[in-house]
Amino acid sequence: MPELAAKASQLLKWYDRHRRRLPWRALPGVTADPYAVWLSEIMLQQTTVTAVKPYYESFLARWPTVHALAAAPTEDVMTAWAGLGYYARARNLHACARVIAAEHAGRFPDTEAELLELPGIGPYTAAAIAAIAFDVPATVLDGNVERVMARLFAVTDPLPKSKETLRAWAATLTPKKRAGDYAQAVMDLGATVCTPTSPACVICPWSTACAARAQGIAETLPRKLKKVEPPQRYGVAFWMVRKDGAVLLRRRPSKGLLGGMVEVPSTPWRAEAWSPQEAHAEAPVKAQWRTLDGQVTHTFTHFRLSLQTCVADLTPAQAKAFDDVLWTPLTAMGEVGFPSVMRKVAEHAMKHIA
Ligand code: SF4
Numbered sequence: 001m002p003e004l005a006a007k008a009s010q011l012l013k014w015y016d017r018h019r020r021r022l023p024w025r026a027l028p029g030v031t032a033d034p035y036a037v038w039l040s041e042i043m044l045q046q047t048t049v050t051a052v053k054p055y056y057e058s059f060l061a062r063w064p065t066v067h068a069l070a071a072a073p074t075e076d077v078m079t080a081w082a083g084l085g086y087y088a089r090a091r092n093l094h095a096c097a098r099v100i101a102a103e104h105a106g107r108f109p110d111t112e113a114e115l116l117e118l119p120g121i122g123p124y125t126a127a128a129i130a131a132i133a134f135d136v137p138a139t140v141l142d143g144n145v146e147r148v149m150a151r152l153f154a155v156t157d158p159l160p161k162s163k164e165t166l167r168a169w170a171a172t173l174t175p176k177k178r179a180g181d182y183a184q185a186v187m188d189l190g191a192t193v194c195t196p197t198s199p200a201c202v203i204c205p206w207s208t209a210c211a212a213r214a215q216g217i218a219e220t221l222p223r224k225l226k227k228v229e230p231p232q233r234y235g236v237a238f239w240m241v242r243k244d245g246a247v248l249l250r251r252r253p254s255k256g257l258l259g260g261m262v263e264v265p266s267t268p269w270r271a272e273a274w275s276p277q278e279a280h281a282e283a284p285v286k287a288q289w290r291t292l293d294g295q296v297t298h299t300f301t302h303f304r305l306s307l308q309t310c311v312a313d314l315t316p317a318q319a320k321a322f323d324d325v326l327w328t329p330l331t332a333m334g335e336v337g338f339p340s341v342m343r344k345v346a347e348h349a350m351k352h353i354a
Contacts (some may be wrong), residue, residue: 007152008175008182008208014205015185021194022049025184032180034108034133035066041125041132042093046086046301049191055084066108069094070101075251078260079337086301087258087339092120110134126257128183137179139171144190150222150336151194154211154343166222169254231303235269236279237296239311239349240287246327247349248284249336257300261339262326264346269305279310285313285321292352305341309349 016028024040026032039059043052059080063069074094081090096119096306100108108129115126127138142150143336146159149166157165165336175182193200201213240248247264254260267274267282274282280289289310296307319327328336333346 037133069097082337095119131183140183150211237266
Protein backbone atom coordinates (compact mmCIF):
# COMPACT_ATOMS: atom_id res chain seq x y z
CA MET A 1 0.00 0.00 0.00
CA PRO A 2 1.40 3.42 -0.88
CA GLU A 3 0.93 4.86 2.63
CA LEU A 4 2.92 1.99 4.15
CA ALA A 5 5.73 2.44 1.62
CA ALA A 6 5.65 6.17 2.42
CA LYS A 7 6.08 5.42 6.13
CA ALA A 8 9.12 3.23 5.45
CA SER A 9 10.66 5.86 3.25
CA GLN A 10 10.04 8.64 5.82
CA LEU A 11 11.82 6.55 8.41
CA LEU A 12 14.75 5.75 6.12
CA LYS A 13 15.20 9.46 5.41
CA TRP A 14 15.26 10.11 9.13
CA TYR A 15 17.75 7.25 9.62
CA ASP A 16 20.10 8.66 7.01
CA ARG A 17 20.44 11.80 9.14
CA HIS A 18 20.11 10.47 12.68
CA ARG A 19 21.45 6.91 12.74
CA ARG A 20 23.35 5.96 15.87
CA ARG A 21 27.05 5.31 15.47
CA LEU A 22 27.66 1.87 16.95
CA PRO A 23 30.92 -0.07 16.81
CA TRP A 24 29.24 -3.05 15.10
CA ARG A 25 27.32 -0.99 12.59
CA ALA A 26 28.68 -0.69 9.03
CA LEU A 27 29.15 2.86 7.74
CA PRO A 28 26.66 4.07 5.11
CA GLY A 29 27.32 2.33 1.81
CA VAL A 30 29.57 -0.33 3.38
CA THR A 31 28.45 -3.97 3.40
CA ALA A 32 27.99 -5.27 6.94
CA ASP A 33 30.22 -8.10 8.16
CA PRO A 34 27.90 -11.00 9.15
CA TYR A 35 30.33 -12.10 11.90
CA ALA A 36 30.22 -8.62 13.48
CA VAL A 37 26.43 -8.45 13.16
CA TRP A 38 25.97 -11.88 14.69
CA LEU A 39 28.42 -11.22 17.56
CA SER A 40 26.74 -7.93 18.45
CA GLU A 41 23.21 -9.33 18.21
CA ILE A 42 24.02 -12.23 20.54
CA MET A 43 25.64 -9.85 23.03
CA LEU A 44 22.72 -7.40 22.84
CA GLN A 45 20.14 -10.04 23.82
CA GLN A 46 18.89 -8.89 27.26
CA THR A 47 21.76 -6.38 27.56
CA THR A 48 22.16 -2.66 26.91
CA VAL A 49 24.25 -1.09 24.15
CA THR A 50 26.46 0.60 26.77
CA ALA A 51 27.20 -2.68 28.56
CA VAL A 52 27.93 -4.49 25.30
CA LYS A 53 30.36 -2.02 23.68
CA PRO A 54 33.57 -2.92 25.61
CA TYR A 55 32.84 -6.67 25.36
CA TYR A 56 32.18 -6.44 21.64
CA GLU A 57 35.39 -4.53 21.04
CA SER A 58 37.52 -6.88 23.11
CA PHE A 59 35.99 -10.02 21.50
CA LEU A 60 36.58 -8.65 18.03
CA ALA A 61 40.16 -7.62 18.84
CA ARG A 62 40.92 -11.03 20.32
CA TRP A 63 38.97 -13.17 17.83
CA PRO A 64 38.64 -11.13 14.63
CA THR A 65 37.06 -13.93 12.60
CA VAL A 66 34.58 -16.70 13.24
CA HIS A 67 37.38 -19.22 12.63
CA ALA A 68 39.49 -17.60 15.37
CA LEU A 69 36.57 -17.71 17.80
CA ALA A 70 35.79 -21.33 16.91
CA ALA A 71 39.39 -22.32 17.62
CA ALA A 72 39.44 -20.67 21.08
CA PRO A 73 39.20 -22.83 24.22
CA THR A 74 35.66 -22.63 25.70
CA GLU A 75 37.07 -21.50 29.05
CA ASP A 76 38.70 -18.46 27.42
CA VAL A 77 35.40 -17.49 25.80
CA MET A 78 33.51 -17.90 29.09
CA THR A 79 36.11 -15.83 30.95
CA ALA A 80 36.00 -13.07 28.32
CA TRP A 81 32.19 -13.07 28.59
CA ALA A 82 32.20 -12.86 32.41
CA GLY A 83 30.09 -9.97 33.71
CA LEU A 84 27.84 -9.80 30.64
CA GLY A 85 25.34 -12.25 32.19
CA TYR A 86 23.06 -14.94 30.73
CA TYR A 87 25.96 -17.31 30.27
CA ALA A 88 24.10 -19.80 28.09
CA ARG A 89 24.55 -17.14 25.40
CA ALA A 90 28.34 -17.46 25.62
CA ARG A 91 28.22 -21.26 25.40
CA ASN A 92 25.88 -21.05 22.41
CA LEU A 93 28.00 -18.33 20.82
CA HIS A 94 31.01 -20.62 20.92
CA ALA A 95 29.02 -23.65 19.74
CA CYS A 96 27.62 -21.58 16.87
CA ALA A 97 31.09 -20.35 15.84
CA ARG A 98 32.24 -23.97 15.69
CA VAL A 99 29.29 -25.00 13.52
CA ILE A 100 29.86 -22.06 11.15
CA ALA A 101 33.59 -22.86 10.91
CA ALA A 102 33.17 -26.63 10.52
CA GLU A 103 29.97 -26.96 8.50
CA HIS A 104 29.59 -23.67 6.62
CA ALA A 105 33.21 -22.93 5.68
CA GLY A 106 33.15 -19.87 7.95
CA ARG A 107 30.22 -18.19 6.16
CA PHE A 108 26.96 -17.36 7.88
CA PRO A 109 23.84 -18.51 6.01
CA ASP A 110 21.67 -15.68 4.65
CA THR A 111 18.15 -16.98 5.26
CA GLU A 112 16.15 -16.82 8.47
CA ALA A 113 15.32 -20.54 8.22
CA GLU A 114 18.99 -21.60 8.04
CA LEU A 115 20.05 -19.13 10.71
CA LEU A 116 17.38 -20.53 13.03
CA GLU A 117 19.08 -23.93 12.86
CA LEU A 118 22.20 -22.55 14.56
CA PRO A 119 22.86 -22.67 18.33
CA GLY A 120 21.68 -19.60 20.23
CA ILE A 121 19.81 -18.03 17.30
CA GLY A 122 16.08 -17.48 17.87
CA PRO A 123 13.51 -15.74 15.66
CA TYR A 124 14.55 -12.19 16.58
CA THR A 125 18.28 -12.78 16.03
CA ALA A 126 17.72 -14.73 12.78
CA ALA A 127 15.64 -11.86 11.40
CA ALA A 128 18.16 -9.24 12.58
CA ILE A 129 21.14 -11.03 10.98
CA ALA A 130 19.25 -11.74 7.74
CA ALA A 131 18.16 -8.11 7.47
CA ILE A 132 21.27 -6.28 8.68
CA ALA A 133 23.98 -8.52 7.23
CA PHE A 134 22.24 -9.66 4.02
CA ASP A 135 19.53 -7.03 3.38
CA VAL A 136 16.80 -9.70 3.39
CA PRO A 137 13.35 -8.12 4.06
CA ALA A 138 12.96 -9.94 7.38
CA THR A 139 10.74 -8.48 10.10
CA VAL A 140 12.72 -7.70 13.22
CA LEU A 141 10.70 -7.47 16.43
CA ASP A 142 12.49 -6.55 19.65
CA GLY A 143 11.23 -4.51 22.61
CA ASN A 144 11.93 -1.22 20.81
CA VAL A 145 10.06 -2.27 17.68
CA GLU A 146 7.13 -3.59 19.73
CA ARG A 147 6.80 -0.26 21.47
CA VAL A 148 6.96 1.74 18.24
CA MET A 149 4.39 -0.49 16.49
CA ALA A 150 2.04 -0.46 19.48
CA ARG A 151 2.07 3.35 19.37
CA LEU A 152 2.06 3.90 15.63
CA PHE A 153 -1.01 1.66 15.23
CA ALA A 154 -2.50 2.29 18.72
CA VAL A 155 -2.55 -1.39 19.70
CA THR A 156 -4.11 -1.38 23.17
CA ASP A 157 -4.12 -5.14 23.83
CA PRO A 158 -1.42 -5.91 26.38
CA LEU A 159 1.83 -7.75 25.71
CA PRO A 160 2.62 -10.61 25.45
CA LYS A 161 -0.85 -11.35 23.96
CA SER A 162 -0.47 -8.62 21.35
CA LYS A 163 2.95 -9.77 20.11
CA GLU A 164 1.69 -11.41 16.92
CA THR A 165 -0.47 -8.37 16.08
CA LEU A 166 2.57 -6.14 16.49
CA ARG A 167 4.65 -8.51 14.36
CA ALA A 168 2.00 -8.38 11.63
CA TRP A 169 2.01 -4.56 11.68
CA ALA A 170 5.80 -4.50 11.62
CA ALA A 171 5.78 -6.88 8.62
CA THR A 172 3.47 -4.60 6.65
CA LEU A 173 6.02 -1.78 6.91
CA THR A 174 9.19 -3.78 6.14
CA PRO A 175 10.40 -2.59 2.71
CA LYS A 176 11.90 -4.85 0.03
CA LYS A 177 14.81 -2.46 -0.51
CA ARG A 178 17.18 -1.29 2.25
CA ALA A 179 15.63 -3.84 4.61
CA GLY A 180 18.75 -3.83 6.82
CA ASP A 181 18.78 -0.06 7.19
CA TYR A 182 15.03 -0.10 7.84
CA ALA A 183 15.41 -2.71 10.63
CA GLN A 184 18.09 -0.63 12.30
CA ALA A 185 16.07 2.53 11.76
CA VAL A 186 13.05 1.22 13.69
CA MET A 187 15.31 0.04 16.49
CA ASP A 188 17.02 3.46 16.58
CA LEU A 189 13.68 5.26 16.60
CA GLY A 190 12.59 3.18 19.59
CA ALA A 191 15.90 3.69 21.40
CA THR A 192 16.27 7.43 20.84
CA VAL A 193 12.87 9.03 20.02
CA CYS A 194 9.97 6.70 20.81
CA THR A 195 11.40 5.95 24.24
CA PRO A 196 9.45 4.12 26.98
CA THR A 197 8.68 7.29 28.91
CA SER A 198 8.30 10.76 27.37
CA PRO A 199 8.50 9.89 23.65
CA ALA A 200 9.81 12.85 21.65
CA CYS A 201 6.84 12.95 19.28
CA VAL A 202 7.57 16.44 17.98
CA ILE A 203 10.78 15.30 16.32
CA CYS A 204 9.46 11.89 15.23
CA PRO A 205 9.33 11.18 11.48
CA TRP A 206 6.02 9.37 12.06
CA SER A 207 4.41 12.05 14.22
CA THR A 208 1.59 12.86 11.79
CA ALA A 209 0.87 9.17 11.07
CA CYS A 210 0.97 8.00 14.68
CA ALA A 211 -2.41 6.80 15.97
CA ALA A 212 -1.42 6.75 19.63
CA ARG A 213 -0.15 10.32 19.43
CA ALA A 214 -3.42 11.41 17.82
CA GLN A 215 -5.36 9.75 20.64
CA GLY A 216 -3.05 11.11 23.35
CA ILE A 217 -2.20 7.63 24.65
CA ALA A 218 1.37 7.20 23.41
CA GLU A 219 2.95 7.06 26.86
CA THR A 220 0.54 4.39 28.05
CA LEU A 221 1.58 1.97 25.27
CA PRO A 222 2.52 -0.78 24.96
CA ARG A 223 0.32 -2.13 27.73
CA LYS A 224 1.75 -5.10 29.56
CA LEU A 225 0.20 -7.77 31.73
CA LYS A 226 1.38 -7.35 35.31
CA LYS A 227 4.57 -9.28 35.97
CA VAL A 228 4.54 -11.79 38.79
CA GLU A 229 7.22 -10.95 41.39
CA PRO A 230 10.15 -13.37 40.99
CA PRO A 231 10.58 -15.79 43.91
CA GLN A 232 13.27 -15.24 46.54
CA ARG A 233 16.03 -17.80 47.11
CA TYR A 234 18.71 -18.01 49.77
CA GLY A 235 22.18 -19.47 49.92
CA VAL A 236 25.44 -19.30 51.85
CA ALA A 237 28.80 -18.84 50.10
CA PHE A 238 31.99 -20.27 51.60
CA TRP A 239 35.12 -18.13 51.38
CA MET A 240 37.99 -20.49 52.23
CA VAL A 241 41.45 -19.02 52.72
CA ARG A 242 44.69 -21.04 52.59
CA LYS A 243 47.71 -20.15 54.75
CA ASP A 244 49.38 -18.25 51.89
CA GLY A 245 46.22 -16.12 51.46
CA ALA A 246 44.91 -17.90 48.33
CA VAL A 247 41.14 -18.45 48.17
CA LEU A 248 39.38 -21.59 46.98
CA LEU A 249 37.36 -21.10 43.80
CA ARG A 250 35.99 -23.69 41.43
CA ARG A 251 34.41 -23.97 38.01
CA ARG A 252 30.70 -24.80 37.85
CA PRO A 253 29.54 -27.73 35.71
CA SER A 254 29.20 -26.73 32.05
CA LYS A 255 25.41 -27.21 31.96
CA GLY A 256 22.81 -25.23 33.91
CA LEU A 257 22.73 -21.80 35.55
CA LEU A 258 26.11 -20.00 35.28
CA GLY A 259 27.39 -23.16 33.56
CA GLY A 260 31.18 -23.24 33.11
CA MET A 261 31.72 -20.05 35.15
CA VAL A 262 34.06 -19.66 38.13
CA GLU A 263 32.35 -19.52 41.52
CA VAL A 264 32.84 -19.24 45.23
CA PRO A 265 31.42 -22.57 46.53
CA SER A 266 28.04 -22.27 48.18
CA THR A 267 25.08 -24.20 49.56
CA PRO A 268 22.24 -24.96 47.16
CA TRP A 269 19.99 -21.90 46.59
CA ARG A 270 16.58 -22.62 48.09
CA ALA A 271 13.34 -20.94 49.10
CA GLU A 272 14.08 -20.91 52.87
CA ALA A 273 16.89 -19.05 54.61
CA TRP A 274 19.73 -21.20 56.01
CA SER A 275 20.41 -21.45 59.76
CA PRO A 276 24.16 -21.37 60.65
CA GLN A 277 24.01 -25.06 61.61
CA GLU A 278 22.41 -26.08 58.32
CA ALA A 279 24.87 -23.98 56.35
CA HIS A 280 27.93 -25.34 58.14
CA ALA A 281 26.72 -28.89 57.51
CA GLU A 282 26.72 -28.07 53.76
CA ALA A 283 30.18 -26.49 53.80
CA PRO A 284 32.87 -28.24 51.73
CA VAL A 285 35.00 -28.67 54.89
CA LYS A 286 34.54 -28.68 58.66
CA ALA A 287 36.14 -25.49 59.90
CA GLN A 288 35.75 -22.50 62.22
CA TRP A 289 33.23 -20.60 60.10
CA ARG A 290 32.57 -16.91 60.71
CA THR A 291 29.50 -15.34 59.15
CA LEU A 292 30.11 -11.90 57.66
CA ASP A 293 27.67 -9.05 58.28
CA GLY A 294 25.39 -8.17 55.39
CA GLN A 295 24.09 -10.03 52.39
CA VAL A 296 24.95 -10.16 48.73
CA THR A 297 21.84 -9.80 46.59
CA HIS A 298 21.45 -10.52 42.90
CA THR A 299 18.50 -10.73 40.53
CA PHE A 300 18.44 -13.51 37.96
CA THR A 301 15.78 -13.79 35.25
CA HIS A 302 13.53 -16.08 37.28
CA PHE A 303 14.45 -15.45 40.90
CA ARG A 304 16.16 -13.14 43.35
CA LEU A 305 19.07 -14.45 45.34
CA SER A 306 20.27 -13.44 48.76
CA LEU A 307 23.65 -14.87 49.76
CA GLN A 308 25.33 -14.81 53.15
CA THR A 309 29.07 -15.30 53.24
CA CYS A 310 30.92 -17.54 55.69
CA VAL A 311 34.69 -17.29 55.99
CA ALA A 312 37.24 -19.80 57.29
CA ASP A 313 41.02 -20.15 57.35
CA LEU A 314 42.01 -23.64 56.30
CA THR A 315 44.87 -25.61 57.79
CA PRO A 316 47.44 -26.99 55.29
CA ALA A 317 45.91 -30.47 55.73
CA GLN A 318 42.41 -29.18 55.01
CA ALA A 319 43.62 -27.22 51.99
CA LYS A 320 45.47 -30.24 50.62
CA ALA A 321 42.28 -32.32 50.64
CA PHE A 322 40.92 -30.36 47.65
CA ASP A 323 41.94 -31.11 44.15
CA ASP A 324 40.59 -29.78 40.87
CA VAL A 325 39.95 -26.34 42.37
CA LEU A 326 41.41 -22.94 41.58
CA TRP A 327 43.43 -21.55 44.50
CA THR A 328 43.47 -17.88 43.67
CA PRO A 329 45.51 -15.12 45.34
CA LEU A 330 43.55 -11.99 46.31
CA THR A 331 45.67 -9.95 43.90
CA ALA A 332 44.39 -12.07 40.99
CA MET A 333 40.66 -11.84 41.83
CA GLY A 334 40.18 -9.13 39.18
CA GLU A 335 41.30 -11.48 36.39
CA VAL A 336 39.22 -14.49 37.36
CA GLY A 337 36.27 -13.77 35.08
CA PHE A 338 33.56 -14.10 37.71
CA PRO A 339 29.88 -13.88 36.79
CA SER A 340 28.40 -10.76 38.44
CA VAL A 341 26.89 -12.55 41.45
CA MET A 342 30.24 -14.16 42.32
CA ARG A 343 32.14 -10.92 41.78
CA LYS A 344 29.78 -9.41 44.37
CA VAL A 345 30.55 -12.25 46.81
CA ALA A 346 34.30 -11.80 46.32
CA GLU A 347 34.05 -8.02 46.82
CA HIS A 348 31.89 -8.49 49.90
CA ALA A 349 34.33 -10.98 51.44
CA MET A 350 37.41 -8.90 50.65
CA LYS A 351 35.84 -5.73 52.03
CA HIS A 352 34.87 -7.39 55.30
CA ILE A 353 38.08 -9.24 56.03
CA ALA A 354 40.50 -6.56 54.81
S1 SF4 B 1 4.82 9.99 17.25
FE1 SF4 B 1 5.53 9.64 19.31
S2 SF4 B 1 4.53 7.79 19.99
FE2 SF4 B 1 4.26 7.89 17.79
S3 SF4 B 1 5.94 6.68 16.96
FE3 SF4 B 1 6.65 8.80 17.05
S4 SF4 B 1 7.66 9.03 19.05
FE4 SF4 B 1 6.45 7.14 19.09
